[in-house]
Amino acid sequence: MAEQFAWGSSRLALRFEWGDDTPVRVAGIVRDGRDHPVHPMPVAEIMTAAHGRSPSSDRLAHTALGALLRHASRTESDFPGGRRLVIRQAADGIEVDTVLEQRDGAPAAIRAHTTVRAVDAPVVLRSVATWTMGFTAPAPGAFDTWRRLHGVSDWLGEGRWAVEPLRGRDFPELASELTFQDPHGCWSVTSDGTWSTEHHLPVGGVESEAAELALVWQIEHNGAWRWEIGEDVEGGYVSLSGPTDADASWTRRLDPGDAFTTVPAAVAAGTDFEDALAALTDHRRAARRPHPDNTAMPVVFNDYMNTLLGDPTTEKLLPLIEAAADIGAEIFCIDAGWYDDSGDWWPTVGEWLPSTTRFPGGLGEVVDAVRDAGMTPGLWLEPEVVGVRSPMAERLPDAAFLQRHGQRLVENQRYHLDLRHPAAIGHLDGVVDRLVADFGVGFFKFDYNINPGPGTDHDAQSVGDGLLEHNRAHLAWLDAVLDRHPGLVIENCSSGALRMDFAMLSRLAMQSTSDQQDFTKFPPIAAAAPLSLLPEQAANWAYPQPGMTDEEAAFCLVTGLLGRFYVSGHLNRMNDRQRALVADAVRVAKTLRGAVATGHPHWPGGIPGWTDPWTALGLRGEHDLVSVWRRGGPASTELAFPHLAGRDVEVAHVFPTGLPEWKTAWNARTGTLTVQAGDADIAARTLRLTAR
Structure with missing residues (x-):
């Protein structure tokens, strides 16, 4: 007879079952008192050299070892701000702990990781799933009502999402029940290397209106990962993982007494995608590193985008500093180029010493001007790379760089530091501490513009394992930097948002969401950003220019308002009216900080499409805020x-207030707002909806 128990909160609990001849499996999802029975899948799926899969497939699931595991114990405990469950299983010389955590501030989300220990013989791991569970009812045909949510990215085109039925080309009806086996295939998405969000995104979900259930998840890792959706005869499942042998050249040998712990992942539940994403938003807030910036959210001016573009000088910066202070910026970041004397800085970076030719009076003169204007000084830095012509390339040992077969990896004229090595860490600590001490830097934009590939074979059991340990050393380095400088604000950037994962964003204050320079293409990026990160972390460029019309400038500024307000543009070349518009946007952004830092995102116009003429992003809270962009097309939406x-709902214009208001009409019966724009094809407004 199967044993069962449930664990979690009143908002989300999991019902587990196991027996003498079955491993521990999730048998039900309990939401707000309603039990949703699900296709039971082993919670631990492990493939080793000695134990493959049954049947043979390319799945994370249906591993032979996962089926052999048997319940040994379970332990419940509390930690500050939450509760923890550890389920221990054992089989064939290994012990496996499935560790689940639920935070008080995120009662509809659960975070998971798995630890494998070798007991009495060596074990060669080829894949260890972080978490696996069924999501459909345990019955044939239950799969048919489900849809999937997934996203892809590219440089300049981040966060392009789709919601699609599961049943179709990827999951045809195979009649596999006639074979007395489950299907072999699955639908998987992967990332390799260090750009964790270069193409596929580590966030996804499934939803069924018929079941009134949705799950969304995120893999919380800054390197290689995989997630998959599969269909068995009796239902569907999802499995989440870090690097694997097949996808990322990862293997790990465990000798008796050794242990391996997977990367973490989180799963949140709701009635539909937006409800589940609200629960995941709660988890992201609850699991972040505490920092004053999490709620302070000072307005940042950065000199790069469509402005200095990596060519700062004293002459160019001083007028911008004055103008940025005048419009109310609180941080001024000098972006790329401040260290360059050669005019060709890409292959020479790594020392991070201020240029003498760009700043005749020294960089300190410019930094003092920032501070004297009442702003915090910031600098751009790309810490993990060393240019092939940098002096640091000769000073650091080969072992301080990622390698293959004894040769340093080169990507786009850069070597890549291996942060497992103390010389690499010592170099970076020296750079950061020096810039903080010498210039009083309070803000860094940490950029990252290369992907070195699957990893390193130097001092590593496998190429993928070398990369995994480097990834973990990178996170430990960031933690140590913030421990030494607890007030330091760090922006995460990676050629825009090519490393936009929660491993990074649980530590760093904000995320550059794109390098997109065409302001008309930014709205779908900005509107989709809260699918991947917190609204208050989304630094969507607001870069109005003197040559824009007032409607175009307002369009740019609206793009930044429901995120972390992040300004650029030639403010010093604007006339008084144009600067007043920017200053008004900054003023409004400051009034919205509390609502952005506590709101839950929703998409009243649907998940944004790349070419949609109308795009909208809403935030639910005490009031509803919504930014609406028009890019041609019909005059209303x-x-x-x-x-x-x-x-009854009152609609008010938040920004801009000096341009003609759009007409709005509220239909209380259907809960829909009709918005009619003015004459401009390119225009945007931010509105507030207050229910009475």
């Missing part, structure tokens, strides 16, 4: 606010 249906 309808936005859905189902949570406000049946109520």
